[in-house]
Amino acid sequence: MEPVTTITGHVTVLDRADVDTDQIIPKQFLKRIERTGYGEFLFFDWVRSGEITIEPNPVLVTGRNFGCGSSREHAVWAIQQFGFQAVIAPSFSDIFFANCTKNGFLPVELTEDEVRSVAAVGEVTIDLETQTVTAGPRTFRFDIDPDIKDRLLNGLDEIALTLQHEADITAYEDARAYPSPVTTSL
């Protein structure tokens, strides 16, 4: 995973709330078994119908509850592979937010007013270290879980981090008072 530090550039505005992952990457592209090749299909139906155009910029700015619906990580891959490095919105679905952070892709939550202000300015600098978004004369602070921040800043592999605690996992398994179902003996 590439480290995330600062992201600077123009923003692409998609002024819609409740954009679901079926819109971000429709189901027909979920049949691929690879992790790449999704960028060109971003917002496929909306783009193909001429309803929207998506400018290639570093930052996507959009409405509340972005990424709701299906857990498909393909949605994050599509946005990232299209060229975006971060997305700013008033809120994200829980699963989509988690999926972003596993891919070195930065989701930033600001208030509705702050998001509108960023969209109006059209250019932005996001600094993960200081947790700030600067758009024109104004700077906004955003919250992010400290562990997620550390992982993004350093581009760390979460599985490798967890496996450092393998002894704890084994100890937990050994200490469990009662078993859970065994799938291999059905």
Add this chain to the structure above:
Amino acid sequence: MPKTLFDKIWDMHRVRDDLLYIDLHLVHEVTSPQAFDGLRLSGRPVRRPDKTVATADHNVPTDGTKVARLIADSLSRTQVETLERNCAEFGIPIYSLGSDRQGIVHVIGPELGLTQPGMTIVCGDSHTSTHGALGALAFGIGTSEVEHVLATQTLVQRRPKTMRISYEGALGSGVTAKDLILATIGRLGTSGCQGYVVEYAGSAIEQLSMENRMTVCNMTIEGGGRAGMIAPDDTTFHYLKGRPAAPIDWDDAVARWRALPTEPGAKFDREEAIDASSLAPMVTWGTTPGMVVEVTGHVPSPEDAAEQAAAETTARALTYMGLKPGTRMTDIALDRVFIGSCTNSRIEDLREAAGVVTGRHVASTVRAMVVPGSQQVKAQAEREGLDKVFTEAGFEWREAGCSMCLGMNPDILQPKERCASTSNRNFEGRQGAGGRTHLVSPQMAAAAAIEGHFVDIRGWN
């Protein structure tokens, strides 16, 4: 301090800090191939194949194809065959096409008795919340997390907030679990439960069958919730008893499970109350599950919206759906009816739908299909003669799978086709590009198939 059901399960599964142990990992063909690739690239094994199980559901044709290599669509075939190969390589049990245990992942987990109270359960699918109906903590994850669970049998999780929604009173005749959850999403909004694990409680929930509880928990994600849960009780234990994976130490297990429910005085971060007796059959009119009205209602107008942004959202949804403001919901004519999906394809759902169609016939303008959630559900329904009830009424009776819920297999809507569907999402293009989806209960879908338009099941005979 008194604890909630969630608190107890969370505390029991904490390995350290924010590391949560996972008791059961359900795997399907769409969100797993890249995770298995990741394991191969890093040379990691699957830590606990014995806590992992796979099935093929999203891509499978429902036409009776019994082996993966005969799937006509080459991409779907590749995905199912890849799952079969990955499971063989990593030692994971799989119920693929041709198995009498194959079915929708959220149907087969409870059906095999793998889903039990007090467990932590994950799957690369947002509707994993379904399993919470048995008193488990169950939630959907992305592919990176699928790989994490395969490699470590744990997940890095921050403790979510808790919320309880209490439903007092009894549901009226013709008002179902599906209506209860659609009405809840309509009231609280599609992001109303974001960040929360939701416990559904109250007398109306306690009276629901196991299958109906699964319908409620299934759609938690459509309200933005992380997971949905219902306290285990005699209904739960009765459902589980005798299933293949039910505990051998049954009496001890039941005793453990009886200690799980939320204790009096336990604190939730948020509480909501809904009068169950006030609820009516619901129908969605728009392109999110929150765009929903009672069947006696009308298609809303953008002019009724409180703010400009909401008016634009409503207008765009109406354009997509091809609906005029003020139209009575019961005047909306249908082209297709779909009874199935992880929300409403269990035996109880099929019994309820069959009860509505007995002795009647599907309208000549409608193509209607029933898709059992699993091979086991299909076999049970056929033992009860439900397949005959449906086919004699003019419904297609198909093989188990996700089918027309999500358009990844041959069962799809054509552009502008209008469908009454028992599934969970009415997003644009969800059931096929340009398709128009109205979410309803199995009974409402069945009655709509007969009449060719929506009807209020309460006054229909």
